[in-house]
Amino acid sequence: MRAMVLDSPGVPLRPETLPRPTPGPGEVLVEVRACGVCRTDLHLVDGELPDPKRPVIPGHEIVGTVVGRGAGVAHEIGSRVGIPWLGWTCGHCGYCLSGRENLCGEARFTGYQRDGGYAEYTLADARFCFPLPRRYGDIEAAPLLCAGLIGYRAYRLGGEGRNIGIYGFGAAAHLIAQVAVAQGRRVFAFTRSGDTAGQAFARRLGAAWAGGSDEAPPEPLDVALLFAPVGALVSAALAALARGGTAVCAGIHMSDIPSFPYRDLWEERIVRSVANLTRRDAREFLALAPTVPVRTHVRRYDLSQANVALGDLRNGRLEGAAVLVPDETRSR
Secondary structure (H helix, E strand, C coil), rough: CCCEEEECCCCCCEEEECCCCCCCCCCEEEEEEEEECHHHHHHHHHCCCCCCCEEEEECCCCCEEEEECCCCCCCCCCCEEEEEEEEEEECCCCCHHCCCHHHCCCEEECCCCCCCEECCCEEEHHHCCCCCCCCCHHHHEEEHHCCCHHHHHHHHHHHHCCCCEECCCCCHHHHHHHHHHCCCCCEEECCCCCCHHHHHHHHHCCCCEEEEEECCCCCCEEEEEEECCCHHHHHHHHEEEEEEEEEEECCCCCCCCCCHHHHHHCCCCCCCCCCCHHHHHHHHHHHHHHHHHCCCEEEEEEHHHHHHHHHHHHHHCCCCCCCCCHHCCCCC
């Protein structure tokens, strides 16, 4: 099979032909039809995530077809599944047993500690593969599996509130903004200063206001969702929050948070992080998305163009999400 492989941080992915893997007990072999390109992949390539598998095949927004299975697997051959970031948990620790498997100390993650979807085939733990809504084609479904799931978890844990601020209007933001608008909440979108195209995109998706992250919103926020990995935005979000509001840091990596006066946190404001996802998040969001309906905005790239896609993501040249497609599936 063909794959794009990361050998070490700071170097481009390299193409390689590898043996097709064989599923063991509890595993499925999936023929990849599409794989989204996530900002977490940039953190991996840049060496900002500790202890990755080396070499590793990145990619954790995988849509594909089950073509092989090991013992004890219920997924049928030929079924379409999605494979997200959370790829394996122990199943018996206190976190797993209390519905917080996203915090399992033994957890393994797709495209980081397990080979991912920048390839023609991938192995996955069958417990962490999900049927996908028929409404979405392969390419359109891919961003739901991380941008959508992490965005949904951040949104859910942000709590109630009418005014939702979203900092960093990329893949996750453009999906969860549609959910918020459909549920009657007001979205305030924050982009890089001067990113008028991104602000216009947010308004087209129903944002009540869009501006630079250095601007104050016209109304106080009840919830602030931070998808941009910039620690300084925590202070900006706190300053924009109403009393009792919550700021949710939704990325797996963020630059250091500068100090801020206690007055910004006072009046029961909350700063919290979101770590990974649970299978509950996946089931709930994949059921919710087609009812909104959430529309994914994607740009397709050949698998061999993975480095180009990562560069476009890094430099803010995307509207929505990038998705890699093996050459022979581009027309599907």
